[in-house]
Amino acid sequence: MRIDVITIFPDYIAPLGLSLVGKAIDAGTIELRVHDLRAFTRDRHHTVDDTPYGGGPGMVMKPEPWGEALDQILGSDPIQARPRLVVPTPSGRPFTQSVAQEYAADDWLIFACGRYEGIDSRVVEHYRNSTTVDEVSVGDYVLAGGEAAVLVMVEAAARLLPGVLGNPVSVVDDSFAPGAMESLLEGPVYTKPPEWRGQQVPEILLSGDHGKIAAWRREQAVRRTAAMRPDLLE
Numbered sequence: 001m002r003i004d005v006i007t008i009f010p011d012y013i014a015p016l017g018l019s020l021v022g023k024a025i026d027a028g029t030i031e032l033r034v035h036d037l038r039a040f041t042r043d044r045h046h047t048v049d050d051t052p053y054g055g056g057p058g059m060v061m062k063p064e065p066w067g068e069a070l071d072q073i074l075g076s077d078p079i080q081a082r083p084r085l086v087v088p089t090p091s092g093r094p095f096t097q098s099v100a101q102e103y104a105a106d107d108w109l110i111f112a113c114g115r116y117e118g119i120d121s122r123v124v125e126h127y128r129n130s131t132t133v134d135e136v137s138v139g140d141y142v143l144a145g146g147e148a149a150v151l152v153m154v155e156a157a158a159r160l161l162p163g164v165l166g167n168p169v170s171v172v173d174d175s176f177a178p179g180a181m182e183s184l185l186e187g188p189v190y191t192k193p194p195e196w197r198g199q200q201v202p203e204i205l206l207s208g209d210h211g212k213i214a215a216w217r218r219e220q221a222v223r224r225t226a227a228m229r230p231d232l233l234e
């Protein structure tokens with residue numbers, strides 16, 4: 001999978017070089033290219049923002065550097081593949097596990113990290129004509145920029161790629177995993193020692209009875225979902 005990230009803070013994306021995603025990059029499963037938006041400006045000050053039309057507080061990202069950056073990146077693929085252009089924004093569709101699965105099935109993702117009050121809206125409209133554009137939100141809160149959202153989305157998608165997780169069965173039991181446990185949160189998990197600071201690991205988990213353990217886990221998942229996210233049970 002190829003991933004391009006356009007940002008005014010390329011260093012912000014460095015954590016993707018660590019852990020699971022970093023290993024996937026080293027193994028060649030993911031090809032990550034990070035681009036500095038300011039490299040696509042033409043003025044002496046490398047300006048990427050300007051005041052909003054119609055007035056109001058804050059600045060808006062200018063369309064020209066985005067156009068130059070996206071044209072160059074889109075044109076860099078010799079077989080003219082159609083990537084998905086992901087634009088993080090609090091006003092986008094919610095990023096969920098099923099969106100992470102959609103992304104994991106893609107060959108090429110381009111992430112456009114906004115800053116200030118966001119990117120001039122004509123940029124998204126322009127690229128809708130030539131590629132799939134996905135405006136997505138990582139939650140009902142406002143970040144200072146799209147970079148943290150990109151770290152979240154790339155990690156969620158990358159761990160679903162074949163060979164990225166040491167044990168691929170892990171994703172089956174995850175909260176929000178599709179299948180029997182879909183829309184249930186994962187229940188409590190334990191490891192050794194069997195007793196820690198006076199608390200015992202639930203007896204059933206030491207029983208070796210896989211049927212009873214599975215039933216117990218499901219019951220715990222339902223309890224936790226009812227307590228933390230009753231909306232999911234509805």
Ligand code: SAM
Nearest residue numbers: 088089090114118137138142143144145146149
């Ligand atoms: N004025 C914008 C609004 O209210 O929709 C918020 C702009 S925010 C300060 C700057 C950038 O942070 C956005 O363009 C987007 O890239 C990113 N961002 C902020 N919150 C986000 C969220 N919940 N999900 C995804 N991206 C977010």
